[in-house]
Amino acid sequence: xxxxVCDEDSLNxxxxxxxxxxxxxxxxxxxxxxxxxxxxxxxxxxxETVMAAHNAAAVLGVVAAEGHSLLPVVxxxxxxxxxxxxxxxxxxxxxxxxxxxxxxxxxxxGRDKGxxxxxxxxxxxxxxxxxxxVIVFEAEIGDAVTQACFGQHLLRxxxxxxxxxxxxxxxxxxxxxxxxxEMSALTAxxxxxxxxxxxxRRRATTSGVSIGSDDAEGGxxxxxxxxxxxxxxxxxxxxxxNAMEDMMVTGSIDKTVRIWSVDTxxxxxxxxxxxxxxxxxxxxxxxxxxxSANGNCxxxxxxxxxQQVSKRKVDLGIRSLQFDDTGCFMxxxxxxxxxxVFEHVEQDGAAALRFKFKLQFGKxxxxxxxxxxxxxxxxxxxxLLVCAQKPDSNVAILDCVYGxxxxxxxxxxxxxxVPVQITTTPVQCCFSPSGGGHLxxxxxxxxxxxxxxxxxxxxxxFALKGHTKTVVAVAVNQADTMLAxxxxxxxxxIWRRRQEGSAxxxxxxxxxxxxxxxxx
Numbered sequence: 163x164x165x166x167v168c169d170e171d172s173l174n175x176x177x178x179x180x181x182x183x184x185x186x187x188x189x190x191x192x193x194x195x196x197x198x199x200x201x202x203x204x205x206x207x208x209x210e211t212v213m214a215a216h217n218a219a220a221v222l223g224v225v226a227a228e229g230h231s232l233l234p235v236v237x238x239x240x241x242x243x244x245x246x247x248x249x250x251x252x253x254x255x256x257x258x259x260x261x262x263x264x265x266x267x268x269x270x271x272g273r274d275k276g277x278x279x280x281x282x283x284x285x286x287x288x289x290x291x292x293x294x295x296v297i298v299f300e301a302e303i304g305d306a307v308t309q310a311c312f313g314q315h316l317l318r319x320x321x322x323x324x325x326x327x328x329x330x331x332x333x334x335x336x337x338x339x340x341x342x343x344e345m346s347a348l349t350a351x352x353x354x355x356x357x358x359x360x361x362x363r364r365r366a367t368t369s370g371v372s373i374g375s376d377d378a379e380g381g382x383x384x385x386x387x388x389x390x391x392x393x394x395x396x397x398x399x400x401x402x403x404n405a406m407e408d409m410m411v412t413g414s415i416d417k418t419v420r421i422w423s424v425d426t427x428x429x430x431x432x433x434x435x436x437x438x439x440x441x442x443x444x445x446x447x448x449x450x451x452x453x454s455a456n457g458n459c460x461x462x463x464x465x466x467x468x469q470q471v472s473k474r475k476v477d478l479g480i481r482s483l484q485f486d487d488t489g490c491f492m493x494x495x496x497x498x499x500x501x502x503v504f505e506h507v508e509q510d511g512a513a514a515l516r517f518k519f520k521l522q523f524g525k526x527x528x529x530x531x532x533x534x535x536x537x538x539x540x541x542x543x544x545x546l547l548v549c550a551q552k553p554d555s556n557v558a559i560l561d562c563v564y565g566x567x568x569x570x571x572x573x574x575x576x577x578x579x580v581p582v583q584i585t586t587t588p589v590q591c592c593f594s595p596s597g598g599g600h601l602x603x604x605x606x607x608x609x610x611x612x613x614x615x616x617x618x619x620x621x622x623x624f625a626l627k628g629h630t631k632t633v634v635a636v637a638v639n640q641a642d643t644m645l646a647x648x649x650x651x652x653x654x655x656i657w658r659r660r661q662e663g664s665a666x667x668x669x670x671x672x673x674x675x676x677x678x679x680x681x682x
Contacts, residue, residue: 306649313424331395338656389425394414419442445513489506608629
């Protein structure tokens with residue numbers, strides 16, 4: 163039964179006679195407040211109408227919820243039904259403190275502990291000497307993880323998304339709800355915007371227990387499954403979100419590129435190519451165009467709306483691609499250690515790629531390229547982190563040289579090579595800006611490898627222990643408060659920062675990029 167949250171008469175009609183008749187018939191009823199015609203910033207105050215709806219729902223023993231779309235609420239209800247009928251698709255396997263990872267620690271009086279400013283770079287060793295994760299859970303999907311990627315860093319949401327790809331061609335997306343510390347890092351305007359946006363989408367109250375409370379899934383600092391994306395027939399080799407983060411693109415060994423709706427998990431477009439796809443992304447300056455790279459040395463540019471396709475040939479088989487922060491330049495890694503640089507241009511009203519230059523920095527296949535933007539305050543130039551397989555077995559740091567002319571990428575220069583055990587496994591690398599900047603990479607040493615890459619550092623390498631098999635996927639969220647690592651056994655580990663010196667030190671362990679010794 164639906165009503166308009168801006169119209170009190172609409173609610174009265176929905177409750178009496180529609181809702182009462184539905185309850186009398188023995189049906190399980192949802193009272194849904196439609197917020198499609200309500201502007202949370204400039205619209206009228208609808209809190210009294212929504213409260214009246216929840217009161218009526220409580221009296222009649224039905225569920226009440228509000229939102230712009232009915233689909234998320236239906237998905238939530240179906241998920242709860244499935245939980246009652248079967249085991250969950252993944253399971254939590256504990257924390258270092260032995261607590262339920264779905265519930266944040268509680269302080270005196272039932273309040274969350276650890277609220278305060280955003281954490282400093284303070285990922286320190288846990289009890290007993292080793293760094294331990296805050297939350298560990300295992301995705302029971304029966305196969306290896308191939309990629310991991312954070313997305314939807316929108317301030318209006320209470321969570322960010324973590325997408326995990328598998329060798330069977332499935333994408334499992336989790337909601338990572340903002341912790342109290344992450345919330346406190348937002349400005350007052352940002353918090354108000356997020357709270358107003360989510361007030362109309364608050365989860366329903368059933369039998370007096372709020373599904374979205376701190377004591378259940380969906381509370382601050384917790385995790386839950388958002389959606390599963392099924393369609394690829396073989397392993398997924400690449401994944402990326404668009405700029406608005408409402409669409410997602412994946413490339414697979416099954417020779418297809420798929421564009422997905424992030425909210426529903428539905429496939430919006432399928433692009434078939436002749437060879438396995440190892441790289442795919444939306445053009446940053448023209449997001450209706452998808453660029454993909456396959457193992458037969460071909461780059462495809464597909465305008466998904468105009469149905470236009472253009473191709474660009476590369477000397478060798480492609481294994482990875484990445485854009486810089488301007489969106490104008492694209493880096494393509496090949497199977498024999500070359501990086502080709504292309505510039506995004508417009509030709510006859512269509513997107514095109516113009517070759518600029520290339521550099522061979524090694525002989526091993528380039529499995530991942532991560533662009534690190536410049537930070538002049540720390541004397542950090544823009545650079546690339548490049549994973550290279552055997553015989554190189556390292557992550558190279560390549561400085562990006564721009565100009566002259568201003569803004570034009572002119573060359574790449576090798577700064578350092580960080581030894582990492584990478585023989586045949588296509589591992590990812592990512593970047594954490596804390597503490598002057600840290601390289602984080604997967605490895606065949608059954609751990610995530612971390613190295614400070616600031617110019618004043620000595621490039622000491624240490625490992626984050628939490629896996630028993632080869633770590634292939636690593637990702638850091640935009641706020642730099644969470645690190646995800648995943649291995650070929652299907653295990654996903656979430657490392658979350660906490661405040662130094664707080665009471666949470668003994669309850670919620672952390673990972674400290676600066677205080678860990680190299681042997682750890």
